[in-house]
Amino acid sequence: DIQMTQSPSTLSASVGDRVTITCRASQSISSWLAWYQQKPGKAPKLLIYKASSLESGVPSRFSGSGSGTEFTLTISSLQPDDFATYYCQQYNSIGDTFGQGTKLEIK
Amino acid sequence: QITLKESGPTLVKPTQTLTLTCTFSGFSLSTSGVGVGWIRQPPGKALEWLALIYWDDDKRYSPSLKSRLTITKDTSKNQVVLTMTNMDPVDTATYYCAHRTYGSGSYYTDYWGQGTLVTVSS
Numbered sequence: 001d002i003q004m005t006q007s008p009s010t011l012s013a014s015v016g017d018r019v020t021i022t023c024r025a026s027q028s029i030s031s032w033l034a035w036y037q038q039k040p041g042k043a044p045k046l047l048i049y050k051a052s053s054l055e056s057g058v059p060s061r062f063s064g065s066g067s068g069t070e071f072t073l074t075i076s077s078l079q080p081d082d083f084a085t086y087y088c089q090q091y092n093s094i095g096d097t098f099g100q101g102t103k104l105e106i107k
Numbered sequence: 108q109i110t111l112k113e114s115g116p117t118l119v120k121p122t123q124t125l126t127l128t129c130t131f132s133g134f135s136l137s138t139s140g141v142g143v144g145w146i147r148q149p150p151g152k153a154l155e156w157l158a159l160i161y162w163d164d165d166k167r168y169s170p171s172l173k174s175r176l177t178i179t180k181d182t183s184k185n186q187v188v189l190t191m192t193n194m195d196p197v198d199t200a201t202y203y204c205a206h207r208t209y210g211s212g213s214y215y216t217d218y219w220g221q222g223t224l225v226t227v228s229s
Contacts, residue, residue, distance in 0.1 A: 001170050034215055036154075043203055043222055044154065049215035087154055091214055095167045096144070096156040 002026050002090055006099035012107040017078045021102045023088035025069045034089045035064055035073045037082075038101075044087060048073065078104075109133035111143070111204050111220035118226050119194050125225060129187040129204030136162055136182050140209030143187040144216060145178065147200040155200075159207065160187060196227045 003026040013019050023033065031051040036044035046055045048064035051071055061076040075082055083106050088099040115127035129143055136143060144159035158178040159167040168176050177190045187204060202225055206218040 032213070038154075043205075043219035045219075046215065046217050049217075050211065050213035053211055053213065055215075055217065089154075089156070089216070091216070095159070095169060096216075098146075098154040098156055100153045 004099040029090045109218045113223040125191045142207035149200040
């Protein structure tokens with residue numbers, strides 16, 4: 001299995017801050033990585049796919065980068081609506097794996 | 108537009124088999140590049156990927172749950188069915204189905220159902 005490790009598990013930040021979440025894969029996954037945002041009681045929402053491609057309709061303050069085993073999700077200027085839990089997901093030819101999540105809290 | 112909805116029992120007993128149905132609209136599972144997957148989330152915990160079926164009947168399973176899972180599709184009914192055998196209280200979770208497609212040089216999972224909470228208890 002490919003394991004995905006996200007850090008940090010919890011992140012406290014303020015509106016307007018620039019924040020970065022990291023996801024590491026236990027082996028190379030090329031660029032087969034997606035990022036999701038999830039709010040309580042709701043299904044996850046796709047933000048980024050193929051490591052850096054922004055899903056249609058997602059604000060440009062969200063960006064993704066990385067390849068191989070290390071990836072990052074960056075929010076350039078936090079907005080009140082961004083406080084949520086974020087998950088990375090690898091998808092390769094065998095199957096998918098999610099990271100354990102990063103909860104983004106208001107400082 | 109694409110929609111998916113999960114249905115099935117809300118309560119199952121330990122050792123029973125769970126059968127969940129994902130009914131979708133707005134796409135066809137006979138279209139090249141399209142798939143439907145299942146993901147679950149125990150209360151307060153992380154997402155866990157379970158299984159995926161593609162338009163060509165190619166199937167993928169979580170290695171840790173593979174012996175307990177079966178995924179099938181009925182293209183004519185626009186449905187995907189997931190069965191999980193030998194249910195245990197640790198399988199209590201919200202179960203989601205989701206649409207996978209291919210575009211811009213990549214597969215990605217874009218649309219999700221609302222999820223259905225399944226509780227395992229005697």
